[in-house]
Amino acid sequence: MTEHAARAFVLDRRPHREQDLRVTLLTEHGARVDAVALNAQRSKRRFMGALTPLALYRVRYTTTARATRLDEALVEQVWPALARGLRSQTAALAATGIVRAVAEPAPHDGALFLLLGELYTAAAASDDRDALAARLVRFAFEVLDHTGHAVALDRCVRCDTPAPDGARVTVDPHLGGVVCRGCGGGPFAMSAADRADLRAVRAGDYARGRAEMLRWTARIIEGVSVDAAGSIAGVVDHFDPR
Numbered sequence: 001m002t003e004h005a006a007r008a009f010v011l012d013r014r015p016h017r018e019q020d021l022r023v024t025l026l027t028e029h030g031a032r033v034d035a036v037a038l039n040a041q042r043s044k045r046r047f048m049g050a051l052t053p054l055a056l057y058r059v060r061y062t063t064t065a066r067a068t069r070l071d072e073a074l075v076e077q078v079w080p081a082l083a084r085g086l087r088s089q090t091a092a093l094a095a096t097g098i099v100r101a102v103a104e105p106a107p108h109d110g111a112l113f114l115l116l117g118e119l120y121t122a123a124a125a126s127d128d129r130d131a132l133a134a135r136l137v138r139f140a141f142e143v144l145d146h147t148g149h150a151v152a153l154d155r156c157v158r159c160d161t162p163a164p165d166g167a168r169v170t171v172d173p174h175l176g177g178v179v180c181r182g183c184g185g186g187p188f189a190m191s192a193a194d195r196a197d198l199r200a201v202r203a204g205d206y207a208r209g210r211a212e213m214l215r216w217t218a219r220i221i222e223g224v225s226v227d228a229a230g231s232i233a234g235v236v237d238h239f240d241p242r
C-alpha cells in the first residue's frame with residue numbers, strides 16, 4: 001500500500017455503485033490515475049467541489065495491488081469565469097476532454113498538467129470565440145506533440161519534402177499531416193491560407209485565430225483520437241454553428 005499526495009485535475013468523474021465515484025485524475029507529476037472515491041456522492045467534506053472538472057485539487061490517494069482509492073480532494077484553485085461564461089466553459093471542457101482522450105500515464109512529465117492549467121486560465125480570461133478557438137487549437141497541437149502524435153503541416157509526413165508556403169496541400173489525419181502528391185496525397189485538401197493560419201496559431205500568434213479553424217483541428221486530430229476530435233467538434237458546433 002502506497003500513499004500519494006499531489007495537485008491534480010479531474011479529467012472525468014462518473015457515479016460508481018450506490019454512493020461512490022470513479023474519477024480519472026491528471027497529477028502534477030504527469031500520472032494518470034483512475035481511482036475510486038468511496039462515499040463521494042455524499043461526502044462534500046472529504047471531496048470538496050464534488051470532484052467536478054475545471055478546478056485544481058490537492059488530492060491524497062492510496063494505491064494497492066488491486067485498486068487505487070482517493071482519500072481526499074481539496075479545492076486549491078477555481079476559475080470562476082469558467083462557471084459563468086458558457087463559451088469559456090465549453091472551451092475548457094473540450095480541452096479536458098482532449099487530455100482525457102490522449103493522455104498516457106507519463107510519470108515525471110508534468111507538461112500536460114501545466115498546459116491544462118494554462119488553458120483554463122486563458123479560457124477564463126476571454127469570452128471571444130476567435131480568441132478561445134486560437135487557444136484551443138494551439139493547446140490541441142501541443143498536447144499531440146507531448147503525447148507522441150505530432151502533426152506535420154510544413155512537410156510531407158512520408159518523404160519529408162517541405163510543402164511550399166503558398167501551396168495547397170492534402171492532409172491525411174491517420175498519417176499525421178501533409179502527404180505530398182508523390183506519396184499518394186491525402187483525403188482532405190487544405191488551402192495555403194488555412195494552413196498558414198493554423199501554423200501561425202500553433203506557433204503562438206493568437207491574433208490569427210478564427211473559430212472556423214476548430215473544424216480543421218478536429219479533422220486532423222480524428223486520425224489520432226476520435227474522442228478528442230469529438231471534444232473539439234462540440235466546441236465547433238457551439239461557436240460556429242452552420
Ligand SMILES: [Zn+2]
Nearest residue numbers: 156159180183
Ligand atoms: Zn511525400
